[in-house]
Amino acid sequence: xxxxxxxxxxxxxxxxxxxxVLQDTNGAVAIFAGxxxxxxxxxxxxxxxxxxxxxxxxxxMKEIGDEIKSRWGIxxxxxxxxxxxxxIGEISVLIAVSSPHRSEAFAACQYAxxxxxxxxxxxxxxxxxxxxxxxEGPQAAHSGN
Amino acid sequence: MKIKALFFAACRDIVGxxxxxxxxxxxxxxxDLKNVLLVKYPELATIxxxxxxxxxxxxxxxxxxxxxxxxxxxxxxxxxx
Numbered sequence: 001x002x003x004x005x006x007x008x009x010x011x012x013x014x015x016x017x018x019x020x021v022l023q024d025t026n027g028a029v030a031i032f033a034g035x036x037x038x039x040x041x042x043x044x045x046x047x048x049x050x051x052x053x054x055x056x057x058x059x060x061m062k063e064i065g066d067e068i069k070s071r072w073g074i075x076x077x078x079x080x081x082x083x084x085x086x087x088i089g090e091i092s093v094l095i096a097v098s099s100p101h102r103s104e105a106f107a108a109c110q111y112a113x114x115x116x117x118x119x120x121x122x123x124x125x126x127x128x129x130x131x132x133x134x135x136e137g138p139q140a141a142h143s144g145n
Numbered sequence: 146m147k148i149k150a151l152f153f154a155a156c157r158d159i160v161g162x163x164x165x166x167x168x169x170x171x172x173x174x175x176x177d178l179k180n181v182l183l184v185k186y187p188e189l190a191t192i193x194x195x196x197x198x199x200x201x202x203x204x205x206x207x208x209x210x211x212x213x214x215x216x217x218x219x220x221x222x223x224x225x226x
Contacts, residue, residue, distance in 0.1 A: 093225065122226075
């Protein structure tokens with residue numbers, strides 16, 4: 001199975017995708033969870049607010065799945081990203097990948113989170129002791145080519 | 146012709162709306178729409194050089210031609226994860 005690519009508003013549990021990506025031919029499952037941390041640099045974070053362009057975000061996450069399929073032959077994967085207000089310790093993003101052996105699962109999982117941070121239209125607002133501000137990723141998602 | 150513009154995160158804060166129905170000339174390019182909005186919302190200039198644009202949920206260049214009913218999204222640098 002696999003192929004769950006969703007923006008969701010409710011709590012993500014760490015096992016949410018595990019059962020979904022299992023397959024009898026696969027001996028490895030890699031799971032990555034992004035979790036809200038209590039600081040940003042020297043500043044204390046109270047909570048985060050995530051916003052998404054949900055239709056496009058789900059489409060781009062599915063494209064990441066397609067890239068992983070063509071690069072590693074992996075079809076059993078899923079990505080969930082939460083939106084709305086998240087407290088410290090809550091999961092913002094969960095990625096699960098299963099493959100016959102561990103090296104592909106680790107590599108594909110790393111690739112999925114790296115690509116997500118580059119191209120998927122989701123934004124994070126930090127709310128903390130100095131007020132609130134939208135965080136901008138390191139680069140424009142699309143630089144004109 | 147009518148198009149729908151979508152604004153997210155810092156863009157939405159500047160424009161004050163998540164969604165606007167706008168009238169643009171036939172054959173307008175994405176860049177033309179951007180220039181109209183820059184005049185109307187000068188503060189957009191602060192993030193203009195890092196903005197990406199998507200038409201109907203796909204990233205496009207500034208010279209992409211708009212069609213009636215297009216959904217044009219203004220996308221600040223993404224920060225998911």
